[in-house]
Structures are given as C-alpha cells and as structure tokens.
Amino acid sequence: MELVLDPLKCIECGACELACGYHWDRALSPVTSSIMVYRAREKKNYFGLILKQPEHLVLGRPEGIETQRIGAVTEGREADASAKPIMLREACDLCEGFDQGPLCVLFCPTAAITAA
Amino acid sequence: MGDLVNENVLLVDLASGETEEEMIDEEFFGEHLSGAAANLALYERHADGDPVVLGTGFLTGTLVPGGGAGVVTAKSPRTGVVCHAPLTLYLGAELKYAGFDFVVLKGAAQAPTCLWLHDGMADVKDGSSLWGKTAWEATDAIRRDLGEDVIQVLSMGPAAERGEPAAGLVANYWPTPDRFGFAGLLGKKNVKAVAIRGMGLFDLSDEEGFVAACMDLAAQAKELLSGKGGGVGPIAAAMGEDIASWLAPLTHRHKADFGTPYAANTFLATDQDPSVMQETQVAEPGMLLTDAGDVLALKALGMDAKQTARALAVCARQGVDPAAAARLAAEQGISDADSLEKALASMSCPAGDAPPGTMAALAPDRPVFGGFGDLSGEAARAEWWNRRQAVGAIFGMDPRFMCMAPFLTEEKLCELVSLGAGLTVDREKLDDAVNKVLGE
Known part of the structure; x- marks a missing residue:
C-alpha cells in the first residue's frame, strides 16, 4: 500500500496534518506530521501537498507530482523555506498499527489523499 | 497546557506596551465555556480598557470537521453593543497553536504597533513602518520581515487609519465579515496588525474516543458534501x-x-x-x-x-x-x-445602517444543503441562524459549515468537548452562554 496524492483536489484544510500529527504524538499538533500542506504562495492561490516517505519526498504540486530522493541535490533548484520543516520529521509509515488505514486518508474530505 | 486548551489569557496593555499571561483554570471554562462566551466574560472583566478580545473555542484547531474558527469580540463603534465576528482562514487555529486561548488588547498604543504572537510569546513591535500601507502590503511586509510566508495576519488598512466607520478587518489578504467597525477600533488603538504563527500541541482527555468521534463526523461530512462542489x-x-x-x-x-x-x-x-x-x-x-x-x-x-x-x-x-x-x-x-x-x-465611505444582532453574518441565513428540518418563516429561520452561529462561535466552529452540517448537533459538540477537554457542558450552561453571546 502507498499514499497517492491528487493535489488539485486539495482544499488546504489541513486535516491531513492534524491526523498525521495525532498518529505520531497521540495529541493534536500540526508540526510533527509526515505530510504537510504547501501554502506559501497565498496571493497566487498556489497550494499542494508534500509527503515525506522513508526514502523520498513526494511533492504534490498543482501542476503535477514530483518524487525526489531524499538527499539528492537537484542542480539549480533551491528548496523552499516553507518545505524544510518536513525534512526534520518522521517519514510516513502508513499509520502502522492502525487497522483502519492511514488517518490522513480517512480525514481528507476530498480524496486528495488516497491509499492504493 | 490542559486538554484542548492552553489555559491562559494574554493581556496586552497597549499604552505601556507590557504583556502579561494570566492563567485560567477549569472553573473559568466551566463557567464561561470558550470562544465567544469566554471572550464576552473577558471583555466585561476588562471593559475599562475598551478591549478587543481575540479568542478560540474548545474545538478550534481540532479534527472536528469545521473546527477551525476563532472569534473577535469588542464593543462595536457602529452599534454600541458588544458583538462577535469570526476569525477566518487559519487565524483561529494559528492563535491557539501559538500558545494563547485568548488575547485581550486593552487601551491604546502611543504609536503604531504590531503584535507578534508565536511559541507562547508575545512581542509588541514597532509598527510605524506598516502605517499607511494597504493590508496587502502590510501582510507582505510582516511575512518578509519575520521570515515565513505562512504567518497569519489580522490587519487593517488605510480606511481604519483614517477612522472610517466602514473599515473592516482583513485576514492576510482577504476581507473578513467585520461588519461592526472592529478595524476602526484597532485603528484607534494604533494596532496595525496582529501576526500569528502556531506550532503547539494539545493533549486530549480521551484521545481514542475523541478521534473516533471525529472520524465518524468526517465520514458524515464526506457523504454530505459528495457531489456538492x-x-x-x-x-x-x-x-x-x-x-x-x-x-x-x-x-x-x-x-x-x-x-x-x-x-x-x-x-x-x-x-x-x-x-x-x-x-x-x-x-x-x-x-x-x-x-x-x-x-x-x-x-x-x-x-x-x-x-x-x-x-x-x-x-x-x-x-x-x-x-x-x-x-x-x-x-x-x-x-x-x-x-x-x-x-x-x-471620500468617506458610509457605514450604512448598523447591522442587527451581535453575530457577524458570514454564513447564509438558511441551510446551504437543507437537512435542518422545517425552518419556514422568517422568525424561525432567524432564531435557528442566531443559535447555530452563537453555538459555533462558542465552540470554535466555522460559521458557514454550521449552516451545512446538521449532524453537528449541539449534543454532539458538547460530547466532543467532554471527550477532548474532559469538561461536561450541560444544556443549561450552553443555553446561558448562547443567551449572553446573543445579548439576550
């Protein structure tokens, strides 16, 4: 099983971040999640999702998905400051130990995050 | 930090620039609940400073579908009545995660000021470089100066600086339903903006029960909204x-x-x-x-x-x-x-007739997707709307979603508070809080 992102369905509600944060902390916190809403371009209404997997970072941009190997340097591209915090967090473990499936999938209201 | 709340109020004496964190206990929450009702109690406690109170509800920033709003409470310069308007977008949740349940802005600053709330800290900053800027320019400048593009900014524009009665608060770049002249009040207090970034964490009284209840509501929300656009x-x-x-x-x-x-x-x-x-x-x-x-x-x-x-x-x-x-x-x-x-x-923009009631109208005056039973007749609809808005503002719920989701019953919201915060809210207490918020 893996998470599949459909960033154009994302509505920026942030429920995935809280749900994932609950998985890690058994508390409510938006800053420990393995998935985050990218929302640093508010005036442009440009937003999407970023998912940290064990070995990859999945960038769910509105124009499409890009998967980057963690640690790999892409020449000429600088990471956005708003995306850096996720590098310090745990990688998604698909809510291991929770038998109803990943919590972000259950809480995402628009199927922007699904499990396949 | 308690379950679902920070258990505190930030008091900002704008005249001196001093801030003080006052702890509040279960007795306060038991008596005044949260959100608009607690804001009102704090307003009355500090009424001599003509305060503007920013507040959050028990369910603000939680997994409860629609649990994202904060509320601003002050005496409207337009109506002379203490009124409430929602803190929209991420402002309410961000305030709570910044470490404050409530913020009381008392008195007036001598010079333009910007309040920066983050990590349980409150900085009263010089806002003179922001004065004269549009709300968009102010938000851009604050985010640039503080180094983060997701900081939430409640600000006012040049209209409030000029003392326009029709000035309205702005959330980041977008209008808020401030129909009561709260922006002008902040202008008189010389507060150009409140910038907020929240990175806190909240424990839950019954974590598994709370999340299971939220999961059930999330499933109902998906069903309700399926195909609705x-x-x-x-x-x-x-x-x-x-x-x-x-x-x-x-x-x-x-x-x-x-x-x-x-x-x-x-x-x-x-x-x-x-x-x-x-x-x-x-x-x-x-x-x-x-x-x-x-x-x-x-x-x-x-x-x-x-x-x-x-x-x-x-x-x-x-x-x-x-x-x-x-x-x-x-x-x-x-x-x-x-x-x-x-x-x-x-030219001066006429404020027009004072808006009725104490709740800002962001949500429509009727159910968006039906499902709330018979609401025929203007009086029945107005009573329904006022009660839904007041309950939502007390608990920290999005005002529009309160007019969409019949499954968010008052009993369910009280149950969620019990599961999350370990606080029992009975019908009598909620009725009392609603009546106070509605000024009845």
Whole structure:
C-alpha cells in the first residue's frame, strides 16, 4: 500500500496534518506530521501537498507530482523555506498499527489523499 | 497546557506596551465555556480598557470537521453593543497553536504597533513602518520581515487609519465579515496588525474516543458534501442566486478555512488564465472570494465577475467592509473597480445602517444543503441562524459549515468537548452562554 496524492483536489484544510500529527504524538499538533500542506504562495492561490516517505519526498504540486530522493541535490533548484520543516520529521509509515488505514486518508474530505 | 486548551489569557496593555499571561483554570471554562462566551466574560472583566478580545473555542484547531474558527469580540463603534465576528482562514487555529486561548488588547498604543504572537510569546513591535500601507502590503511586509510566508495576519488598512466607520478587518489578504467597525477600533488603538504563527500541541482527555468521534463526523461530512462542489457558488444558491455560470470562466480553485471540509472560498483569476495551475510570475493574479453576500451585493450593481473580484480586492487592500463599499458604489452609480478605488480614496465611505444582532453574518441565513428540518418563516429561520452561529462561535466552529452540517448537533459538540477537554457542558450552561453571546 502507498499514499497517492491528487493535489488539485486539495482544499488546504489541513486535516491531513492534524491526523498525521495525532498518529505520531497521540495529541493534536500540526508540526510533527509526515505530510504537510504547501501554502506559501497565498496571493497566487498556489497550494499542494508534500509527503515525506522513508526514502523520498513526494511533492504534490498543482501542476503535477514530483518524487525526489531524499538527499539528492537537484542542480539549480533551491528548496523552499516553507518545505524544510518536513525534512526534520518522521517519514510516513502508513499509520502502522492502525487497522483502519492511514488517518490522513480517512480525514481528507476530498480524496486528495488516497491509499492504493 | 490542559486538554484542548492552553489555559491562559494574554493581556496586552497597549499604552505601556507590557504583556502579561494570566492563567485560567477549569472553573473559568466551566463557567464561561470558550470562544465567544469566554471572550464576552473577558471583555466585561476588562471593559475599562475598551478591549478587543481575540479568542478560540474548545474545538478550534481540532479534527472536528469545521473546527477551525476563532472569534473577535469588542464593543462595536457602529452599534454600541458588544458583538462577535469570526476569525477566518487559519487565524483561529494559528492563535491557539501559538500558545494563547485568548488575547485581550486593552487601551491604546502611543504609536503604531504590531503584535507578534508565536511559541507562547508575545512581542509588541514597532509598527510605524506598516502605517499607511494597504493590508496587502502590510501582510507582505510582516511575512518578509519575520521570515515565513505562512504567518497569519489580522490587519487593517488605510480606511481604519483614517477612522472610517466602514473599515473592516482583513485576514492576510482577504476581507473578513467585520461588519461592526472592529478595524476602526484597532485603528484607534494604533494596532496595525496582529501576526500569528502556531506550532503547539494539545493533549486530549480521551484521545481514542475523541478521534473516533471525529472520524465518524468526517465520514458524515464526506457523504454530505459528495457531489456538492465547493466555493461561494453553492452558498449563493442557498441565498437564492445561481451564480455558478457567472463565476465559472474565472474560477481557479476553491479553498477551505482550517479544518473545514467544505472549501467555502473561491479564487477568481482576474489577471491570469484561470486554467493555469503552475506558479507563474504574476504576483497578484486574482482575488479570493470569501463571502457570498459581498459577491451578490457587487453583482447587483451590474458588475461582472472580474469587476466584482477586483472591487473586492480594492476593499481588501484598503480595509473596507465590502458591504459598505457596495452601498457607496450604489449611491455613486459606480459599476467598476477602478472607479470604486478612486471613490474610496477620496471620500468617506458610509457605514450604512448598523447591522442587527451581535453575530457577524458570514454564513447564509438558511441551510446551504437543507437537512435542518422545517425552518419556514422568517422568525424561525432567524432564531435557528442566531443559535447555530452563537453555538459555533462558542465552540470554535466555522460559521458557514454550521449552516451545512446538521449532524453537528449541539449534543454532539458538547460530547466532543467532554471527550477532548474532559469538561461536561450541560444544556443549561450552553443555553446561558448562547443567551449572553446573543445579548439576550
């Protein structure tokens, strides 16, 4: 099983971040999640999702998905400051130990995050 | 930190620039609950400082569908009554995660000020470089200076600096439903903006019970919203106006407030192809429509969707209540954004009749998707609306989603508070709080 992102369905509600944060902390916190809403371009209404997997970072941009190997340097591209915090967090473990499936999938209201 | 709350109030003495964190206990929450009702109690406690109170509810920033709003409470300069308006987008949740349940702004600063709330700390900063800026410029400057693009900013524009009665608060770049002149009140206090960034954590009293209940509600929300679309269109439709095809050519994407499964806001791309999803070099490609009522008011003047979006952007930059701007436009025979901008810059914008009641109208005065039973008759609908809005504002719920989700019953919300915060809220206590919030 893996998470599949459909960033154009994302509505920026942030429920995935809280749900994932609950998985890690058994508390409510938006800053420990393995998935985050990218929302640093508010005036442009440009937003999407970023998912940290064990070995990859999945960038769910509105124009499409890009998967980057963690640690790999892409020449000429600088990471956005708003995306850096996720590098310090745990990688998604698909809510291991929770038998109803990943919590972000259950809480995402628009199927922007699904499990396949 | 307690379950679901920070257990504190930040008192800001603007005259001295001093801040003080006052701890509040279970007795306070038991007596005054949270959100608008607690704001009101704090307003009364500090009434001699003509305070503006920013507050959060028990369910603000939680996994409860719609649990994302905060509330601002103050005595309206327009009505003389203590009123409440929602803190929209991420502002409410961000305030709570910044480490504060409530913020009381008392007195007036000697010079322009900006309040920066983060990590349980409050900095009263010099805001003189922000004075004179539009709300958009102020938000840009704050985010640039503090180094983060996701900081939430509650600000006022030049209209509030001039003391315009029709000035309205702005959330980041977008209008808020401040119909009560709260922005002008902040202007008199010399508070240009409140900047907020939240990175806290909240424990839950019964974590598994709370999350299971939220999961059940999330499933019901998905079922309710399936095939309903999003944005201001369906809300306008509930108000009797079908604007879907009017909006469609410019619609970019819909966007939700924090924690709310319905994306109630619609971004119209006025200066860029709306079908383009990748980031472009256009710095300000359009406008986020946050309030269907404002859209309908401008549309009624004969504006097309592009002019409406641009007019709303003018209002947001200047910090003018769009409803008041629409009245000015009607009086002056204005039907385009450029003329409205000139008019707003050169003349006082009439505030119009004082809005009725104590709750700001962001949500439509009727159910958006039905399901609330028989509400025929204006009186029944008004009673329903006031109660739903007051309950939502007490618990921290999105005002529009309260008019969409019948499964968010008062009993369910009280149960969630019990599971999350370990606090029992009985019917009598909730009735009492609602009556106080509604000024009854």
